[in-house]
Each structure stands twice: as structure tokens, then as C-alpha cells.
Amino acid sequence: xxxxxxxxxxxxxxxxxxxxxxxxxxxxxxxxxxxxxxxxxxxxxxxxxxxxxxxxxxxxxxxxxxxxxxxxxxxxxxxxxxxxxxxxxxxxxxxxxxxxxxxxxxxxxxxxxxxxxxxxxxxxxxxxxxxxxxxxxxxxxxxxxxxxxxxxxxxxxxxxxxxxxxxxxxxxxxxxxxxxxxxxxxxxxxxxxxxxxxxxxxxxxxxxxxxxxxxxxxxxxxxxxxxxxxxxxxxxxxxxxxxxxxxxxxxxxxxxxxxxxxxxxxxxxxxxxxxxxxxxxxxxxxxxxxxxxxxxxxxxxxxxxxxxxxxxxxxxxxxxxxxxxxxxxxxxxxxxxxxxxxxxxxxxxxxxxxxxxxxxxxxxxx
Amino acid sequence: xxxxxxxxxxxxxxxxxxxxxxxxxxxxxxxxxxxxxxxxxxxxxxxxxxxxxxxxxxxxxxxxxxxxxxxxxxxxxxxxxxxxxxxxxxxxxxxxxxxxxxxxxxxxxxxxxxxxxxxxxxxxxxxxxxxxxxxxxxxxxxxxxxxxxxxxxxxxxxxxxxxxxxxxxxxxxxxxxxxxxxxxxxxxxxxxxxxxxxxxxxxxxxxxxxxxxxxxxxxxxxxxxxxxxxxxxxxxxxxxxxxxxxxxxxxxxxxxxxxxxxxxxxxxxxxxxxxxxxxxxxxxxxxxxxxxxxxxxxxxxxxxxxxxxxxxxxxxxxxxxxxxxxxxxxxxxxxxxxxxxxxxxxxxxxxxxxxxxxxxxxxx
Numbered sequence: 001x002x003x004x005x006x007x008x009x010x011x012x013x014x015x016x017x018x019x020x021x022x023x024x025x026x027x028x029x030x031x032x033x034x035x036x037x038x039x040x041x042x043x044x045x046x047x048x049x050x051x052x053x054x055x056x057x058x059x060x061x062x063x064x065x066x067x068x069x070x071x072x073x074x075x076x077x078x079x080x081x082x083x084x085x086x087x088x089x090x091x092x093x094x095x096x097x098x099x100x101x102x103x104x105x106x107x108x109x110x111x112x113x114x115x116x117x118x119x120x121x122x123x124x125x126x127x128x129x130x131x132x133x134x135x136x137x138x139x140x141x142x143x144x145x146x147x148x149x150x151x152x153x154x155x156x157x158x159x160x161x162x163x164x165x166x167x168x169x170x171x172x173x174x175x176x177x178x179x180x181x182x183x184x185x186x187x188x189x190x191x192x193x194x195x196x197x198x199x200x201x202x203x204x205x206x207x208x209x210x211x212x213x214x215x216x217x218x219x220x221x222x223x224x225x226x227x228x229x230x231x232x233x234x235x236x237x238x239x240x241x242x243x244x245x246x247x248x249x250x251x252x253x254x255x256x257x258x259x260x261x262x263x264x265x266x267x268x269x270x271x272x273x274x275x276x277x278x279x280x281x282x283x284x285x286x287x288x289x290x291x292x293x294x295x296x297x298x299x300x301x302x303x304x305x306x307x308x309x310x311x312x313x314x315x316x317x318x319x320x321x322x323x324x325x326x327x328x329x330x331x332x333x334x335x336x337x338x339x340x341x342x343x344x345x346x347x348x349x350x351x352x353x354x355x356x357x358x359x360x361x362x363x364x365x366x
Numbered sequence: 367x368x369x370x371x372x373x374x375x376x377x378x379x380x381x382x383x384x385x386x387x388x389x390x391x392x393x394x395x396x397x398x399x400x401x402x403x404x405x406x407x408x409x410x411x412x413x414x415x416x417x418x419x420x421x422x423x424x425x426x427x428x429x430x431x432x433x434x435x436x437x438x439x440x441x442x443x444x445x446x447x448x449x450x451x452x453x454x455x456x457x458x459x460x461x462x463x464x465x466x467x468x469x470x471x472x473x474x475x476x477x478x479x480x481x482x483x484x485x486x487x488x489x490x491x492x493x494x495x496x497x498x499x500x501x502x503x504x505x506x507x508x509x510x511x512x513x514x515x516x517x518x519x520x521x522x523x524x525x526x527x528x529x530x531x532x533x534x535x536x537x538x539x540x541x542x543x544x545x546x547x548x549x550x551x552x553x554x555x556x557x558x559x560x561x562x563x564x565x566x567x568x569x570x571x572x573x574x575x576x577x578x579x580x581x582x583x584x585x586x587x588x589x590x591x592x593x594x595x596x597x598x599x600x601x602x603x604x605x606x607x608x609x610x611x612x613x614x615x616x617x618x619x620x621x622x623x624x625x626x627x628x629x630x631x632x633x634x635x636x637x638x639x640x641x642x643x644x645x646x647x648x649x650x651x652x653x654x655x656x657x658x659x660x661x662x663x664x665x666x667x668x669x670x671x672x673x674x675x676x677x678x679x680x681x682x683x684x685x686x687x688x689x690x691x692x693x694x695x696x697x698x699x700x701x702x703x704x705x706x707x708x709x710x711x712x713x714x715x716x717x718x719x720x721x722x723x724x725x726x727x728x729x730x
Contacts, residue, residue: 057568077571090569094587103583104573155573 007069008033008159008191009054014063016049016215023049024060025215031193031208033158036185038194038202041212042238050212051161051195056080068158083152084161087168089144091136091151097123098132100147104155122150125184142173153188162194166201178204199239203227211235218278227289232276233365236287243293243334244285247364259364261286263307263327267359277365284366290322292361293336296354297344306356311347321346325355418640427636435641445625445642452622453649455536455543456605462544463600464593467551471592472585474552475559487556490549498546502613505542509533509614534616542610547603551596558592559585598654605650622646652692 009031016024023046031037039047052058053065056077065072067081083104092100102119110118123129126146131139139147145165152160162181166174182205185192196202202209203223210220219231230236233244247261255271264286277284296306312333313324321340324333336355340346347353421430439445474486493501508514509532516528531537562585570580608623615621622642629639 055568055572057571077568078574078576082572084569084572086565086569088563088565090563090565092566092569092584092588103570104575106579107574151573 005032005034007031008035008067009193010064010066010069011050012064012066014050014053014065015061016046016053016058017061023215024053027063027215027217029210029217029220031159031191033191034189036182036192036194036205036207038196038206038209039212040196040199040202040209040238043197045212046215047195047197047212048163051084051163051193054080054159054193055082055084055161081158082161083155083157083159084163085145085148085152085165087163087165089148089165089168091139091144091147093137095136096132097128097134097136097139097147100136101132101150101154103151118154119150122154125153125187126150127180141168142177145169145177149184153184153190157190159191159193162192164195164197166196167198174201181205203239211238213238228361229272229363230275230287232278233285233287234278236275236363236365241290241335242287243290243336244287244365245330245334246282247284247286247366249284249364249366257364259284259286261362263330264305264357264362265307267305267362269359269362269364273360273362274364274366284364287363287365288334288357288361290335290337292357293334294356295323295325295336295338295347296356304356304358306354309353309355311349311351311353314346314349316346323347325353327355414640414643416640417636418644420637422635422637425634432637435637436645438638439641439645448620448625449622449642449646449649451536451620452605452646453653455539455611455619455621456601458536458540459543459547459604460597460601462540463547463551464555464596466544467548467596468555468589468593470548471552471555471559475556487553490552493545494549499609499613501546502542502610505538505545506533506614509538509541533614535618536615538614538616539607539611539619539621542614543604543607546610547600550599554595554599555589555592558589558595562588597657601654602650606646656692 007030011027011029014024014027015022025046027050039050041047049058053060054067054072056072056075060073072080092103095103098116098119101122102115105115105118108115119132120129123132126149128143128146128150131143131147136144136147145168148165165181166177169177178201181192194202194205203226206223208220208222209226211218211226213234219226219235221229221231226235226239230239230242236242245262245264247259250258250260250266252258257269257271257274258266259269260266308328309325311323312326315322315324319340320337322335322337324335326333338344417427418435419431419433421428421432421434470490474483474490478486506513510516511528511530511533513533515532516525519525520528566584566588567577567580570584571577575583605621606623607621608627611619611621611624615624626639626643626646629635629642
């Protein structure tokens with residue numbers, strides 16, 4: 001659906017050097033209008049640098065950054081159709097909340113009363129109605145962030161840039177703000193670009209995610225694809241938990257690959273399940289998420305493929321239980337997760353059980 | 367169990383003597399400094415204050431209380447001119463020093479590589495390594511009749527005879543003092559600038575303002591605490607400076623401190639010297655209080671900081687207006703001879719200020 005929308009931002013082979021340090025190494029990507037797009041990666045991967053090239057705070061060494069089809073090379077930061085929510089929020093401490101929110105309206109031709117109304121509306125949008133007269137330095141972290149949002153959104157930018165906006169909030173507040181940000185984005189329809197190192201946050205909030213390592217985009221996909229079909233071992237390792245078992249490739253024909261994975265035996269995988277082994281040491285592996293492996297309790301119907309295993313470790317989370325189990329014929333334990341449905345027992349260490357899986361949930365890295 | 371319950375009531379009793387001894391310890395620890403301050407700061411001040419209300423006799427001080435010295439200090443034209451000059455010189459020095467210090471502090475804070483900032487600050491403080499007297503004498507060498515500036519300009523053929531307005535007047539005092547106090551102004555401004563989160567400047571740019579407007583709307587207001595410190599640090603000592611006007615001021619450049627010295631040591635008139643000293647202290651206090659009040663007005667009236675009730679607003683406005691009026695009267699008294707003119711002018715200006723203030727408020 002998003003592919004029908006026009007392109008808002010385009011990176012054309014963007015390179016950035018800091019002296020000898022190659023911070024961005026050939027970024028090519030397009031971000032569409034109205035998209036909630038995330039740049040995800042470990043610290044130092046260049047995600048913030050890339051965001052700052054959009055805002056105009058960071059020049060690029062070669063390539064082009066286009067916004068709305070226009071090359072931004074000669075457009076200074078204060079003339080770009082972007083606004084930013086800074087990691088530190090950058091709320092001016094010498095101004096009131098209303099003055100902060102109205103900071104960018106100085107050159108706006110509207111009258112004072114109209115501007116004041118716009119400020120009130122912006123504050124209402126972020127749930128801070130009536131806070132206008134407060135001093136900025138008297139706000140809590142969450143309130144500061146809302147002010148920063150209102151201050152940026154009041155200018156109706158084409159693109160809103162968010163530089164790790166939630167990293168300074170506590171867990172509960174963060175989860176609340178994630179939902180609020182998604183709603184806000186739907187409401188205003190502006191393109192949001194979020195920088196984060198938190199994979200969960202990126203999965204929850206984004207329409208599409210670009211995973212970055214060492215100045216390059218390792219994979220650009222929607223959250224589900226990223227989670228189920230990570231393009232490389234490195235991406236798989238970074239996003240969520242994934243188990244890896246050594247595997248041997250037996251034959252390839254017509255895009256299908258026949259492999260033998262340790263403990264799982266022989267199986268046939270489709271071409272879209274075969275990924276790069278980048279970031280892995282050693283030979284081919286098959287990977288699977290903890291929830292794709294299911295414990296078969298007594299009397300449960302036998303699934304398509306299953307094998308015997310022993311519980312080695314139990315981690316109880318309330319809603320979920322994580323088991324480290326050793327599948328017969330495997331060198332190391334794998335982790336699986338079970339929802340604690342009512343009436344289902346939590347197994348004890350040492351319990352012998354059977355686990356079932358489906359070949360479609362596996363990914364081969366080679 | 368029972369034992370611990372029994373011992374509990376005795377706990378506060380045991381803790382109390384310890385706390386008392388801590389208080390004694392604290393007093394003992396501050397007492398050398400406190401004694402020092404009392405003996406060397408408070409005692410001389412009280413002495414001067416007392417002297418200023420006594421009568422001057424020939425070679426002695428009589429214990430008859432009088433306000434005569436103050437009347438003399440505030441009406442005799444000589445003292446009035448000198449006090450006004452001191453005020454003017456101190457204001458000029460403050461202005462020149464702070465205006466010149468700001469770009470230096472700004473450059474060091476914003477453009478110097480962080481690893482070299484300490485080196486820069488070190489270099490800025492190097493003038494302190496030589497004695498203040500030597501620095502003043504060096505300015506004499508630079509600005510003198512056959513000094514560096516004059517011989518240089520003559521060597522270049524730009525002037526035919528030496529410039530005489532360089533030395534032995536208030537210009538040379540301002541130049542010398544501005545140089546001497548530069549580090550005192552640079553350092554507080556530098557500290558204030560260092561505290562500014564650089565993302566504020568990016569935010570200003572991001573919200574559509576040019577670098578210059580961002581400087582005016584973000585950097586400058588946030589640097590104001592440093593600028594205010596610099597103003598105080600420069601203004602207060604320079605108004606009472608004694609050595610500089612004595613050495614480079616010439617006959618036209620005498621300041622209050624020089625007169626106080628003459629009155630005390632040459633004319634042996636302790637009461638008048640004391641009255642003059644107290645008057646100049648009052649003047650400094652008035653000027654600074656007024657400046658502070660103006661800033662408070664700025665904060666409370668124009669910026670409408672949260673929690674400003676109409677009562678606070680009224681109190682601040684009244685206080686500031688009263689102080690402004692008081693200072694105006696004093697300054698005009700210093701400038702003019704006519705008390706009537708002074709009061710009427712002051713009242714008129716005060717009325718204008720109040721009207722302007724009211725209009726600004728209703729606009730908000």
C-alpha cells in the first residue's frame with residue numbers, strides 16, 4: 001500500500017567521511033510520504049549521522065539527499081522542510097512552554113492571536129493543554145518531549161525527524177509514548193523518521209525499518225519481514241532472539257534447498273528462506289525464533305515435524321515461560337518460548353518432552 | 367528483640383550530643399575565616415562609616431556628630447565632578463571590557479577545539495603573571511608622548527606631531543583598566559557559554575532561524591548570567607580604582623579614590639574622606655541595584671514567568687520604579703546644579719517609563 005505514495009526522501013549513494021573515518025558508506029534508500037520509517041542499529045552505525053544529513057546539520061561527502069524530489073545540497077538547515085525532535089529535546093530553558101512551541105512562528109505572517117491559538121492547538125495535540133505559561137525548566141522528561149514534538153509539528157514540516165526521542169524515558173512512559181507517537185503520526189499524516197537502537201521500539205512503531213551496521217543499510221524491510229526473514233545472520237542476531245543450529249546442504253534444485261540440520265534432520269526450504277551468513281563464523285546454519293518451536297504436552301496431537309528434547313533451564317516471565325532445551329542429537333541448547341495459557345503446566349528442569357516445528361518458520365544462513 | 371526495643375529510646379539522646387559537637391566543629395572551622403573577615407573587612411568599614419558622621423578638627427577628629435561632610439561631598443562641585451567621572455569611567459570600562467570580552471569568550475567556547483580550550487584560557491590569564499603596576503607602566507610606554515603608538519604613527523607618516531589625547535586623561539584610564547580586567551570578564555562569559563547545550567543552537571536553526579537570529583534569540587539570553595557577572599566583576603572594582611588614574615590619568619583623570627587619598631593623607635580630613643568613600647559605595651550599590659531591578663522587571667513583567675501573581679508584579683514594578691527614580695535623581699544632581707530641575711526631570715522621565723511599561727504589559 002505504501003508503495004503507491006510518492007517518494008519523500010531519497011538517498012543516492014550517500015557517503016560521509018569524518019577525516020579518515022568512513023561514517024556512511026553508500027546509502028541508497030527511499031522513504032515514502034506519510035511513512036513511519038525507522039533507522040535501527042547499534043551505536044556508531046551511522047544512523048544518527050544519516051538523520052542529521054536530512055536535517056542539514058551534517059554535510060555529505062558525496063552522493064545526494066533529496067527531499068520531495070529536490071536536491072538538498074545547497075539548502076541550509078533552517079530552510080529545509082524538516083523539523084527535529086532532539087535526543088536531549090533541546091527545550092529552551094529561558095522560555096516558557098508556549099514560547100518554546102511558538103519559537104518557529106516568528107516569521108509567520110499570522111497575527112499574534114492566531115499564533116497563540118496555533119500554539120494552544122499544538123499543545124492540545126500532545127496533551128499539554130494549559131501548560132503554556134509554565135517555565136520550560138520545570139517540566140518532567142515526558143513533558144519536555146511533548147513540548148519538543150509540539151514545537152516541531154506546529155511548523156507543519158514535510159518530514160519529522162526523531163533522534164532517539166524515547167531513550168531518556170522510563171519503560172512505562174516509553175511504551176505509552178510509543179503508542180501516542182503512532183497515533184499522532186496517523187493523525188497528522190507527516191513522514192516520521194525515527195532513529196533508535198531499540199529493536200523492539202522499531203518493530204512496534206515503524207511501517208518500514210532500515211537496519212544499519214557500520215555505515216551501511218544491512219536490510220530495509222517491514223517489521224514482519226525483518227523479524228521472520230532477516231537478510232543475514234547479523235540482522236538476525238540484532239533483532240530479537242534467534243536460535244542457530246549447524247546445517248549441511250544436501251542438494252539444490254529449482255530454487256529449493258535440501259538441508260540436514262543438527263537434531264532436526266532433513267528438510268526442504270524455499271528460495272526465500274535462504275539468507276546470507278554474514279556475521280557468522282563457520283559454515284551454514286538454520287535459524288529459528290523461540291516461539292516457532294512448540295512443546296508437545298501429553299496427549300497433544302503430533303505436529304508435522306517433531307523430535308525429543310530435555311528441558312535444561314526454565315525462565316518464568318508470568319505471561320511467558322522461556323525454556324532452554326536440548327534437542328536429541330544437538331551439541332547445544334536452544335531457547336523456546338511458550339505462552340502460559342491457563343491450565344498449561346510449567347515444566348521442570350530435566351523433564352523429557354517432545355518439541356514440534358514447521359519447516360516454513362526456519363531460515364537458512366549460508 | 368526486647369533488648370533492641372529497650373535500647374531504641376536512648377538512640378536520639380546518644381545522637382544529640384554528637385550533632386551539637388558537629389555544629390561546634392563547623393563553627394570552629396569557619397571561625398578563622400570569619401574572624402579574618404570581621405577584623406579586616408567589617409571593622410574598617412564600620413570605622414569609615416563612623417568617621418563620616420564626625421566633625422573635622424585641625425589635625426584631629428572631633429566626636430561631635432554631623433552630616434556636614436555629606437553635605438560637602440554632595441554639594442561641592444569638585445567632588446561631584448569627580449564622582450560623576452568615576453561613575454562614567456567605570457561604566458565605560460565595563461562596557462568596553464564586556465563588549466570586547468564577549469567575542470573572545472564566544473570564540474574560545476564555540477570555535478576552539480575542546481582539547482585546546484585550557485591552553486587558550488591559560489594564555490588569557492598570562493597578563494596576570496606580571497605585576498599590575500608594570501602593566502600600567504607599559505601602557506604609559508605605549509600611549510606616551512614618545513610612546514609606541516605615536517612613534518609608530520609618525521614613522522608611517524600618518525601624523526606630523528605626537529597625539530596628546532592618548533595619555534593623561536580618562537581615555538588612557540579606560541584603555542588600561544579594560545585591558546587589566548579583560549580576563550575577569552572573559553572567564554564568567556566563557557563559563558556561561560560553555561554551559562549552553564549545543565543542541566539548543568541546532569534547534570534554533572531547525573526551527574527556521576538563521577545562525578545570527580539563533581544567536582540573538584538563544585545564545586545571548588542564555589549567556590546573560592555570565593555577562594551580568596562580568597559587568598559586576600568589572601564595574602565594582604574599577605569605580606574605586608586608585609593606581610590607574612594616579613599613574614595614567616593626569617590632572618584631568620582624578621577619580622574618587624584619588625580624592626579620598628588626598629583627603630585622608632594630605633589634608634588630614636578623615637570625615638570628608640570617609641563621607642566620600644561611603645558615598646561612592648552607595649553610588650555603586652544604587653547602580654547595581656537598579657540594574658538588578660531592571661533585569662527582574664524584564665523577567666517578571668515582559669517574560670511573564672509562571673507563578674507571577676499580580677501582587678508580585680506590582681511589588682517588583684514599584685520597587686524598580688522607585689530605584690530608577692532614586693538613581694535618576696542622584697545622577698541628575700551630580701550633573702546639574704538645580705535641585706528643582708533634577709526632581710522635575712526625574713519625575714517626567716519616571717512617568718514616561720511607567721506609561722511605556724503599562725503599554726508593554728497590556729500588549730501581552
